[in-house]
Amino acid sequence: MNWSRDKSIVLSQFCVCAFGLLLAVLDVFGYWLVGFFIRLRSMNWQLGAVILAAVYVCSVFAWIVLWRMWKLLGNIKAGRVFIPENISHMRAVSWCCAAVALVCLLASLAYLPFFICAMASAFMALIVRIVKNAFQQALLMKDELDFTV
Amino acid sequence: MEILVNLDVMMAKRKISLTELAQRIDISPANLSILKNNKARAIRFSTLMALCHELQCQPGDILEFIDD
Numbered sequence: 001m002n003w004s005r006d007k008s009i010v011l012s013q014f015c016v017c018a019f020g021l022l023l024a025v026l027d028v029f030g031y032w033l034v035g036f037f038i039r040l041r042s043m044n045w046q047l048g049a050v051i052l053a054a055v056y057v058c059s060v061f062a063w064i065v066l067w068r069m070w071k072l073l074g075n076i077k078a079g080r081v082f083i084p085e086n087i088s089h090m091r092a093v094s095w096c097c098a099a100v101a102l103v104c105l106l107a108s109l110a111y112l113p114f115f116i117c118a119m120a121s122a123f124m125a126l127i128v129r130i131v132k133n134a135f136q137q138a139l140l141m142k143d144e145l146d147f148t149v
Numbered sequence: 150m151e152i153l154v155n156l157d158v159m160m161a162k163r164k165i166s167l168t169e170l171a172q173r174i175d176i177s178p179a180n181l182s183i184l185k186n187n188k189a190r191a192i193r194f195s196t197l198m199a200l201c202h203e204l205q206c207q208p209g210d211i212l213e214f215i216d217d
Contacts, residue, residue: 143190144190144191147183147188147189147190147191148189148190148191148192148193149176149180149181149183149184149189149191149192149193149196
């Protein structure tokens with residue numbers, strides 16, 4: 001059994017679905033969850049509004065990231081690994097992570113713990129960007145190899 | 150400045166079709182067609198050796214350097 005080929009992609013797809021479900025729950029119950037959080041921490045409603053806005057703006061980017069990752073995994077599963085479409089998916093994921101980092105950085109001006117999310121997201125954007133660069137190089141190599149007789 | 154592949158000329162001289170040559174040197178007709186139509190980026194020594202063997206020629210008969 002080839003674990004990497006047969007099960008790993010299915011596991012990744014399952015994780016993407018699980019994150020999608022969690023994100024849907026956050027989108028539906030976000031208002032109440034943030035309300036509960038600000039009551040718990042005795043914060044004012046203005047701060048709650050900033051947190052809620054940051055969560056919903058980030059949620060839009062998170063949906064884009066999940067959709068792009070789903071498409072990317074589908075391509076990898078079908079054996080289409082080094083294709084321009086996958087590089088475009090990774091570029092989109094990287095930019096979405098960078099956008100989330102920016103949103104969190106702005107939100108951290110109001111609520112400092114968002115700074116941790118901003119740093120984590122910026123780091124994620126950097127990692128995905130480097131992997132995208134490696135894929136881009138591999139695509140060139142594959143192109144060269146395809147035309148080697 | 151480019152390398153021109155004169156495989157079609159050699160094939161015509163030896164009166165051999167693309168499909169038959171591809172079969173003899175054990176590569177796909179599609180790949181041989183890429184080479185014949187000057188679309189290839191590189192050629193393996195093993196392919197060149199097989200071509201020279203089947204067509205009874207030298208590498209220079211198949212490949213030609215064109216200077217601008």
